[in-house]
Amino acid sequence: MTQTPFHVVFAIFDQITQLDFTGPAQFLCRMPGAQVHVASATLDPVVTDVGFAIVPTTTFADCPQADLLCVPGGLGVAPALSDAQLINFVRNQASEAQWVTSVCTGAFILGRAGLLQGRRATTHWGYTGLLPMVGAVREDARTVFDGNVVTAGGVTSGIDFALTIIAELHGEDVARSLQLNFEYDPAPPFAGGTPATSPKPIVAMMRERFYDARAAEMEAALNATA
Amino acid sequence: MTQTPFHVVFAIFDQITQLDFTGPAQFLCRMPGAQVHVASATLDPVVTDVGFAIVPTTTFADCPQADLLCVPGGLGVAPALSDAQLINFVRNQASEAQWVTSVCTGAFILGRAGLLQGRRATTHWGYTGLLPMVGAVREDARTVFDGNVVTAGGVTSGIDFALTIIAELHGEDVARSLQLNFEYDPAPPFAGGTPATSPKPIVAMMRERFYDARAAEMEAALNATA
Numbered sequence: 001m002t003q004t005p006f007h008v009v010f011a012i013f014d015q016i017t018q019l020d021f022t023g024p025a026q027f028l029c030r031m032p033g034a035q036v037h038v039a040s041a042t043l044d045p046v047v048t049d050v051g052f053a054i055v056p057t058t059t060f061a062d063c064p065q066a067d068l069l070c071v072p073g074g075l076g077v078a079p080a081l082s083d084a085q086l087i088n089f090v091r092n093q094a095s096e097a098q099w100v101t102s103v104c105t106g107a108f109i110l111g112r113a114g115l116l117q118g119r120r121a122t123t124h125w126g127y128t129g130l131l132p133m134v135g136a137v138r139e140d141a142r143t144v145f146d147g148n149v150v151t152a153g154g155v156t157s158g159i160d161f162a163l164t165i166i167a168e169l170h171g172e173d174v175a176r177s178l179q180l181n182f183e184y185d186p187a188p189p190f191a192g193g194t195p196a197t198s199p200k201p202i203v204a205m206m207r208e209r210f211y212d213a214r215a216a217e218m219e220a221a222l223n224a225t226a
Numbered sequence: 227m228t229q230t231p232f233h234v235v236f237a238i239f240d241q242i243t244q245l246d247f248t249g250p251a252q253f254l255c256r257m258p259g260a261q262v263h264v265a266s267a268t269l270d271p272v273v274t275d276v277g278f279a280i281v282p283t284t285t286f287a288d289c290p291q292a293d294l295l296c297v298p299g300g301l302g303v304a305p306a307l308s309d310a311q312l313i314n315f316v317r318n319q320a321s322e323a324q325w326v327t328s329v330c331t332g333a334f335i336l337g338r339a340g341l342l343q344g345r346r347a348t349t350h351w352g353y354t355g356l357l358p359m360v361g362a363v364r365e366d367a368r369t370v371f372d373g374n375v376v377t378a379g380g381v382t383s384g385i386d387f388a389l390t391i392i393a394e395l396h397g398e399d400v401a402r403s404l405q406l407n408f409e410y411d412p413a414p415p416f417a418g419g420t421p422a423t424s425p426k427p428i429v430a431m432m433r434e435r436f437y438d439a440r441a442a443e444m445e446a447a448l449n450a451t452a
Binding site: 017018019022023025026029036038045049050051052053054055056057104124125142153154155156157159160163164167172173175176177179180181182183184185186187188189190192193194195197198199202203205206210 | 243244245248249251252255262264271275276277278279280281282283330350351368379380381382383385386389390393398399401402403405406407408409410411412413414415416418419420421423424425428429431432436
């Protein structure tokens with residue numbers, strides 16, 4: 001079902017939320033036959049939201065065709081929506097990829113490239129209301145499969161998404177062995193992590209202090225002509 | 227209780243398991259007042275286990291004193307045990323740090339620096355049997371606090387460790403808000419992730435194919451004179 005090597009391509013850009021990329025990259029890189037490529041416009045280091053930079057392994061021009069394409073999200077997505085080089089790379093890669101995927105607000109990059117039209121999709125909980133702007137059918141879930149398009153929710157969802165893809169491609173035993181490899185038996189100190197499971201005052205505070213303004217910025221960027 | 231800025235210092239080296247570092251870095255960087263520093267011997271990019279490189283933000287020589295020091299693990303730990311520059315940096319930083327921490331096999335770097343003597347500690351499940359070699363009292367747990375020394379288990383444990391530290395320093399509401407921020411409501415596709423919770427044949431296969439040899443390498447590196 002899968003050829004070797006299986007090219008996993010992450011498209012990265014300034015101010016990605018680095019865990020959107022580094023979480024799934026950790027799991028997908030150990031998938032049998034996988035080769036991970038980290039592509040950007042140039043080989044210059046890409047600055048992440050944490051402050052440190054990541055050195056791409058290839059450029060958009062030189063990147064091999066992805067078998068699995070993954071676009072992470074972050075505060076860099078709103079400006080990246082008008083980055084024609086990035087959007088064209090994603091659109092071109094997606095046309096031949098076996099799997100077209102995103103984590104967090106990376107979904108809007110897929111959307112801008114026209115890849116979510118009529119698809120069920122998810123994104124970070126703070127932005128799910130904007131999914132119809134790119135033609136997607138909003139679904140509030142941790143991982144959403146619609147055909148060969150797989151979208152994951154916010155940030156840490158990317159880890160569960162990666163394991164789900166690994167199970168799909170290589171079966172349960174391989175996924176379980178990588179879960180053991182990375183000691184993925186999560187034990188968050190508190191219940192929560194979604195608007196439905198977190199205390200209401202915390203959800204309200206996070207919307208007020210952060211997500212309402214950020215969602216408005218994203219909406220403006222989506223409304224702007226690319 | 228905490229001053230501003232609160233310096234979070236990660237000591238990185240070639241062939242770290244990048245999620246050991248990038249997981250907790252994602253959460254700790256949003257802790258109120260936190261400044262994350264990524265320190266290495268030089269500013270040259272540090273190659274991770276996934277293949278991409280990370281650009282340090284500072285050198286061992288220029289790094290500010292850590293309030294929280296964190297050492298990640300990975301296959302690079304065995305060779306790093308004889309890296310005097312790294313070990314001295316960790317020892318010196320630890321002497322003034324409020325918290326001295328590790329993720330995964332980063333525990334053995336703390337141990338080599340003499341920081342685990344008589345302490346309860348944990349590491350990746352594949353290596354816990356070696357903890358007494360650095361004077362530590364082995365504990366099989368996801369996060370172990372002993373005084374100001376906090377050790378986390380393998381890889382993804384670093385996320386739970388970070389949230390636990392955040393709750394300790396800033397209270398439950400801040401930890402819960404970051405959990406919501408990063409949509410950390412984990413849903414692994416399978417139960418498992420530790421030798422106790424994974425199917426026995428998978429544990430046996432992973433030991434045979436990987437961890438027995440790696441643990442022997444680590445043991446040899448711990449036995450070698452630094």
